[in-house]
């Protein structure tokens with residue numbers, strides 16, 4: 001009899017099919033949450049088959065859980081990868097992916113404005129274990145490529161998430177392959193809809209699914225996708241042992257929220273561009289850091305833009321007064337959800353200098369990061385306008 005194996009039931013039937021078009025043993029419109037730590041076995045042989053790799057039945061949810069597996073398969077398809085793993089946070093994904101490839105004496109090449117907690121992971125954790133970190137101006141492809149020979153890993157973020165610097169992923173990926181350097185890109189800002197690093201030759205893509213993929217400020221989650229060989233390395237070296245596994249309910253939330261990703265991203269893209277160009281024309285804004293406004297080869301890897309970007313205000317504006325005058329736009333450090341948010345770099349600069357990426361690599365205290373949420377662009381602009389007027393000296 002040619003039956004579909006029981007534990008392949010959560011295979012997607014069509015790569016981009018909505019969730020309810022996918023196989024489910026009971027044709028559930030929305031997949032179940034397998035809220036269990038444990039899976040049971042009928043006999044010795046069934047258990048032995050799992051350990052011997054002859055069966056894919058899950059045994060314990062720190063390793064595999066069917067709801068989490070659905071999300072892993074979904075991101076595999078969206079990124080054009082062969083495999084993926086889900087973690088309990090973006091940082092869990094970053095830490096596991098990096099630790100799977102580096103050891104004492106290895107060198108990592110990264111971008112100088114890398115996400116602040118990735119920077120702290122490099123500085124506070126990896127350096128203790130003898131890993132060397134090179135921070136390079138990622139916009140300078142020649143400098144990035146010159147730093148690659150002898151490195152073990154290039155850790156990229158296109159664009160970086162405070163000053164939105166770009167890297168030329170195609171050129172860096174090509175050079176990294178020649179020098180045997182593993183490449184990873186944090187793709188949280190563009191999402192798989194607007195940038196596909198694997199298609200450009202990058203080895204591994206990382207997502208803070210807490211941002212656009214989750215998209216509703218209701219979950220913290222991380223994902224890593226890439227070739228089977230690279231994900232196998234993460235599986236065999238790190239994944240089950242550091243324990244940062246995504247929980248089934250959190251995976252279910254991300255899966256559900258992915259259903260609206262194209263609609264949300266279209267809004268973030270369009271409203272983000274409208275607000276960025278309004279700010280760019282404002283007399284009290286000296287600089288807008290939005291990739292659409294740059295002339296850099298790294299820009300051409302995007303088919304659309306996220307709605308998160310920064311701008312710098314003139315000396316006439318008191319940053320604290322401006323932030324306090326906002327009404328619709330709230331103050332908050334995360335991004336990618338429905339809320340429109342600001343984070344003033346000035347506040348972040350008060351973190352102790354040795355672990356402050358903004359202080360170390362020169363982010364101006366007049367920089368303000370703006371998350372264009374799901375509000376109408378005209379409402380966000382009206383709020384920025386009244387707050388800039390109120391904060392003028």
Ligand SMILES: Cc1ncc(COP(=O)(O)O)c(C=O)c1O
Pocket residue numbers: 089090091092115161186188189207208209210220221222334
């Ligand atoms: C660009 C970027 N990458 C990674 C992360 C880490 O994600 P998480 O907060 O889920 O650990 C963040 C979080 O702010 C981020 O902004």
